[in-house]
Amino acid sequence: MTLTDLRNPVRGLGTPQMVRHYLRYMWRFVVLGRSEPLIYGIAVTDRCNFACRGCTVANTGRPQMTWVELMKAMSAAYERGFRELYFSGGEPMLWHDGEHRLVDAIDEARRMGFFHVHVYTNGTRGIPLQADTVWVSMDGLPETFRLRRGEHFEEVEHAVRSSGHPSVAIIYVIDRTTASGIRPFLEWVRDTRFPVMGVMFYFHTPYFGFDDLYLDADERSELIDQILECIADGLPVINSKAGLRALQTGRWRRRMPICSVLDIDGESVCCRASDATCEHCGYAACTELTELQKLRPSAVAGMLRYW
Ligand code: SF4
C-alpha cells in the first residue's frame, strides 16, 4: 500500500462535495455570523509515555474510550454537522481497544465522511500516515525541549524525519522555560530541512491554575513581536500575522462555539478549560479561527495551507 492509498483523497482543493460544503459554511460563518459545528476533538485516552512539566491531563487513571464509545461519538459528531475531526490525549497513539488502534479510527472517520482527520501527538509512538495532518509537539531545541518534555528530542526528531508523512506540523508551547528558544528552533527547522509544514506557536495556558511557567500579557506581547519578526525574515511560522496580533491585543472572542472536544467525562465547547481560564488563553488555533471569520488575508491564506 502506498502513502497515496493511505491518505485522504480529498486533501488539497477537495472534492466538489467538500468545496460546496465549505462555500456554504463560510457564507453562514462569515456573512451571517452563525456559529455552526466545524471541528470535533476526541481525547481517546489520557495515558501518556511522557511526563511533561505543566501537563495535568495525562495519566490521571481515568479509563480510556472503548472502540464502541469512540465510533458512537464520531458518528454523533458527524450527524451534528462536524466535518473536521482530531484525536488527542494523553498520547493518542497509545490508544487501542482489543485489535482496534487509532489508525482504524482514522479509517472509520474517513469512511463516515469527515473531510480531514488530524492527530496531536508527542511523536514517539509513530506518525500515522493515514491522518491528513499530524501535529507533533516540540518546544525548541534539546536544551529547551528537555525543560518541558524531558530527554526525548532526538527520538521525536528521528520519528518526524523518517515518517515520510508530507503534512507534519510542529506545535511549540511557549512558557517561561521555552521562551528563549523560538528563533533558534525556527532557524534549525529551516537550515536542517526538517520535513514539516512549519511551526505553530501556542502559549502555556493556565489550564489548572497559574504556575511559574505562565507568561503574562506583556511578556507574551514581546514574544509575539519576536515571532512576527521571524515571519518577516521568512522563517517557517504557521501562525498568521492576524492570529498573532489578535492574541497580542486580547481582542478576540473567547470559547469558540464551532469547536467541541470530548473525553471520557463528557463534552466541552472549545476546550476543556474553565471560563476563568479563557481570559489567559494561549491556544493560538482559536485566534486563527476568529481571524478567519473576519476574513483577515493572512488567516485565510494560513488555513488554505494547512487545513
Ligand atoms: S505528551 Fe502531551 S499528554 Fe503527554 S505528558 Fe506531555 S503534554 Fe501531557
Ligand code: SF4
Ligand atoms: S478560549 Fe477556548 S481554547 Fe481558550 S481557554 Fe477558553 S475554551 Fe479553552
